[in-house]
Every structure is written in C-alpha cells, then in structure tokens.
Amino acid sequence: MRAARTDQTASAARSARLRGVRPELWAAFAALAAGAVLCVIGWYGISGERFAERQLPYLASCTVPGAALIIAGTMLLTHGRSTLAAARVEELYGLLVAAEPSTPLAHRPPPATATSDDLLMVPGGTLWHRADCPLVADKPEAVPADATILARGDLGPCPICEPPADAAPER
Incomplete structure (x- = not known):
C-alpha cells in the first residue's frame, strides 16, 4: 500500500x-x-x-x-x-x-553447469561441447563430435561447459 x-x-x-x-x-x-x-x-x-x-x-x-x-x-x-x-x-x-526482478537474487537457482560425458559439435563450428551445454542443448544441428576432427585440433573446448581436455576421444 x-x-x-x-x-x-x-x-x-x-x-x-x-x-x-x-x-x-x-x-x-x-x-x-x-x-x-x-x-x-x-x-x-x-x-x-x-x-x-x-x-x-x-x-x-x-x-x-x-x-x-x-x-x-x-x-x-x-x-x-x-x-x-x-x-x-x-x-x-x-x-x-x-521494475523489480520476478525472483529475488537470493532465491534464484544457480546456473546449470554441463556435466555430461557425451561430446557434441556443430558442423562448421569452432568448439566441442558436452551434450548438456546450453550452447548446443536442444539444437538439432548438433552432432556427435568426430574423433578425427578433435584429434587434429580443429575444434577447441567450449569455455562455458568446459569439457575436460582428456575427454577428447582418441583416434
């Protein structure tokens, strides 16, 4: 009031x-x-x-x-x-x-972090991602990462989901 x-x-x-x-x-x-x-x-x-x-x-x-x-x-x-x-x-x-935020900052859930071990890539992209990365989640163009492309070093790890460097499949 x-x-x-x-x-x-x-x-x-x-x-x-x-x-x-x-x-x-x-x-x-x-x-x-x-x-x-x-x-x-x-x-x-x-x-x-x-x-x-x-x-x-x-x-x-x-x-x-x-x-x-x-x-x-x-x-x-x-x-x-x-x-x-x-x-x-x-x-x-x-x-x-x-304008007040709809949810107070203290009650907001923390941003989801990617933890999946499945690796995805977007054709023509420059990064490889975990399957639950927000950049590739629910994108139909995302395909499983090709081991030969990852081994050549054409793709770098995503800075958001931070897939571990040893997660890159070997040849």
Missing part, C-alpha cells in the same frame, strides 16, 4: 516537473518573438533616416534591446529544453529502477 502511494507521489512530482518547464519555454518563445519585432522596428527606423545622429535613437531603443531579447530567449529555450530532457531521463530511470 505504501509503495503504491510512493509510486503515485513520484509520478505526480515528475509530471509537475514536466509541466513546470512549459512556462519557461513559452517565455523563451515570447522573448524571441519580441526581440525579432524590436529588431525589425529598429531596422525600419534606421533605414528611413539619412544621418547617423538620427539613426542612433532607433539603434539604442529598438535594435540593441531586440538583440538582447533574442539572446535571452535563445538561452531560455536551451535551458528549458535541457531541463525537459533531464526530466524525461529521470522519469525513464525511475521506470527502469522501479
């Missing part, structure tokens, strides 16, 4: 964080738009004036603040997107961590 409540609280906090990023993104877009409008107004005012002393008011009142708003909007947009990405990564990490 408590775990379910904790999961709901964590989910609500994540969605609140994602919603909290939206105003920052809207502010970024508003600053970009306002900066672009001010730059256009400044350009239009400067283009209509012939003398530099009459262009300076447009430059000071429109173009410079417009450029500053564009820079601020770009920084807000970058920060908002990185915050959104970080929130999504955190949410994915929470989903990965929340």
